[in-house]
Amino acid sequence: MASFTLQGIPVSRGIAIGRAHLLRPAALDVQHYLVAQEQVEAEVRRLQDAITQVHKELQAIWSDLPQDAPTELGAFLDVHALILSDPMISEAPLDIIRNRHYNAEWALVTQIDVLSAQFDEIEDDYLRERKADIQQVAERVLKVLTGSAHSLPRAEGIDERSANMIVVARDISPADMMQFRDAAFNGFVTDEGGQNSHTAIVSRSLGIPAVVGTGNASRLIEQDDWLIIDSDAGVVIVAPSPLVLEQYRELQARLLKARKKLLKLKKTPAVTLDGVEITLLANIELPDHAIAAVEAGASGVGLFRSEFLFMGRTGHAHKLPTEEEQFTAYRAAVQAMKGRPVTIRTLDVGADKPLDTTDHNILNPALGLRAIRYCLAEPQIFMTQLRAMLRASAFGPVHILIPMMAHAFEIDQSLAMIEQAKAELKAENKKFDADIHVGAMIEVPAAALTLPLFVKKLDFLSVGTNDLIQYTLAIDRADHEVAHLYNDIHPAILQLLHMTVTAAEKAGIPVAICGGMAGDRRLTRLLIGMGFRELSMPAALLPEIKQEILNTNLENLQPHIKKILRSYDPQIIQDVVASLASVA
Template identity: 50%
Template sequence: MLALSGTGIGRGIAIGRALVLDSPQHEVPHFQIDAKRIDDEILRFNQAIAAVRQELQHLQSNLPETAPPETGAFIDVHLLMLEDPLISKEPAESIRREQINAEWAFSNHAQTLAAFFDNISDPYLRTKKDDVAQVVGRVMDILTQRAERYPNLSSMEPELTDRIIVARDLSPADAVMLRHRRMAAFVTSLGGPISHTAILARSLGIPAIVGLHGVIDTIRDQDTLIVDAASGTVLVSPDERLLKQFELLQARQHEERQALAKVGEERAATLDDQEMTLLANIELPEDLDALAGSGAAGVGLYRTEFLFMNRTEPPEEEEQYQAYSQIIKAVNGPVTIRTLDLGADKQVDGGRDEPKAAMTAALGLRAIRLCLSEPSLFKPQLRAILRAAVHGDLQIMIPMLSSLSELEQSFSLIREVCAELESEGTPFKPNIPIGGMIEVPAAAIAADLFAQKLDFLSIGTNDLIQYTLAIDRVDDAVNYLYDPLHPSVLRLVRNIIQAGKAAGIPVSMCGEMAGDPLFTRLLMGLGLRQFSMEPSQLLEIRQQVRQTRLSAVPEWIE
């Protein structure tokens, strides 16, 4: 028997035979073309882009009824990426300027776009590199005239019952299609815990292991596998004793899932009637469909970055106002909008810097630092948010605060924008709550000072853990050091919660820890009462809350 370890998605168990989907890497041809062939080559490239657009639109309009609501939104992301000039326009310019073939030109620009996502510090947004690779793969399939991405899949029976897919990577559309064919689980070499495919796997209840490097060369077709998503383990060719043990665990989990589906309508209250507030993280209006039946009390984190990405110019104020208004009108509860959290490494004014190392970007000009350095970028967003606030319960959250001077500058800009809107006679809501993301150790240590000036605090554990432990979690060489339970991290979390309590303001958490049921009781024991997470995680966290007697939870850190 062989045991392999990766990153588990969800908490399910699957037992079945491996189906290895080996999609060979594209061999990109490099050659010069004659001047008289330039127009034909550009036409070939444009036709490939159009074909992929049509393919994605067809997928979106023909999703199975069992597909989670967010599936369409994930395909929208791929369609948006297809419109990025680095993918849709600049390769054609390179073909004309350099007289090179379409595959070569496209590959060069696709690599540049992937590098920009590498340099984004937010771990969730950085995983969009996977989406870039999936879109690029579709275009390259057409340019290189590859008939099928997974040749061995077409010869299989329509139903893949008890088959565990082993692949380099899967797109969200691939995952939905394979689930529709009743695959039991999937294991991939690439991917991370917050990629779109991983989020979809959680929604679909598919046990999965991602980031298991070299798995495509280790597991053979027809191998018997046990996938234990909770531990991130794949057991290859287990003996009968292990098979029976995991079959019993699998049956128990099935019973638990049936009970879980019923908790969405129940209060998020502990056994001793202490109520918790459970909120959702979203990034696109389409994500709202996933909130149905989840019992979310509102939106604790609305990421605005996707309005600014995959374009050469930042969105106009009116476009932002319409997007924010749509969210606020649709949500039955408060909506917390995080202001722009991109770095100068992914400029939105049409210019692009040379790629930097990921952690350099994470420590550089990003988030509120970038916004304060470019008021022409920040003010239209603030205007749009204040205008949209007339439609409901909205609050502003400022990311990556590290000093009180940044806070004062932000307040000053907000006052300036309010004065402008008032003088114009434009409807807006003044004095909306303003909070801060506490994700830098300096801010966590000085949380009491920030709490005196803000209306609420939100703990961004993803970056807080990285910065506290001095690691880049997407760097395979050091990500084993990423530890949410490190004493220093827990002490900082407790300090933030206590600072908010002392100041009489709410404290929420919107990082990955908030959506992991392994940490729910610990966080409640530390005093946390508001949790914000991906919609697919809400039911399990609600169940954890309802099964906890808060008075019996010990003080975890002394």
């Protein structure tokens, strides 16, 4: 077989070498037929029985989780169980069977197509990719209906070389991933997914090389093909030559040795060669992630994406998490951090997010009623969340982070609602931190251009680089046709970052970066050279960013940083940023 290469999205680090094991989706070839009226209720029961069986499977997988399983895996199982219980999955397909007489498989796929179309309209990368959870849950039910449930080969009884297995699939559900801990696998390749897909999140937490979004890998790769995953470059080499295979084996050994060395840095403070301390924080989506953050040596949580708590709850407002549910989740994260600060971002959803099934008909949801705009338009939802956050602050340091700020009245109204929440809790004799810090995400260019207004009224700033880049460069991150224009070192972005850190320094308030740039080792010297002293990223990336800081002399970077900020020529900026890596 001739060797060929596939390009995808790199979502973790490292090299994987092994044989392809293909997971075929059950939904590709479901039968489509009409059932007779007298058979309708029997068909309904067939789907109900399949859903019940999948519930039992998820519970069994949960019960069998080893103690050293990443916390993300259990959390994703919970999300899948919630999705399976949601009426949009458990009841709507039954109505399709009764009303249209579709067979169970057809009814389920029809309903999933409707839900998937709704998720495609979501602007936010992270939430849009939650569509994959719904599809994965449905696929699990389809496997039961069609009798095509698969099992992965075990490692026992086969030699070490052939034991290395790389899973290739259209997409991979977290529930399927549970099997991989007992299987002989060391990498993932998927057709679908992006930086925030569950395959990406779990592969990063496990430290396993993965390339997602290849488009058609599962159709081009054959069972047992030799594969090389270069997850730093986002490349999959199929049927490599013996020479290429040997070269990658040597590279793999070097990377493994370097990774083991990095783990020794956990307790080492992140201080530059010339004595400047940098605070490294973790981004989390669930309370359990805080445990992994502590294990990785994080100095706190720089971004708790609270919207994850609102996922899998389609329907009306009474299905949203209650104050008590939110309080319990926030408190768990705060207690897990053992005195380290936890920055919780208020709900970053809006008219484009799946909190209800109403069709808002928004042309561009990225510019619509989202984040703080949504919260101020739904004061009951906002007040419930603020009360829960304040109550959690009685158990450790909590900071409230408000996204998508752009107007003075948004700051004033948010602060007024926080004061109202404090007054209510005080009247109820419930404890909270009266001096809780409140900050704004700088992700709209208007905010970066009116920073004096922000630093005057708020306690800290946090730059969301992903959205700042999207809004500044007028690029929809969900649109693959303009993805090549997404440039984190565009001169306009660097000027806005420089303005933000300068304004914060002048006001004497902290400023962090919690977007994707913070976890990119190639940009670490640029960011700390510009003056950023707090970086927040996925916990798994902390060791390599810390190593970069430990090897950096900030004073020696300054001439290069000044050259970057004086230039508006993209090529000059790119060349100087690349040269920072070699500054002694």
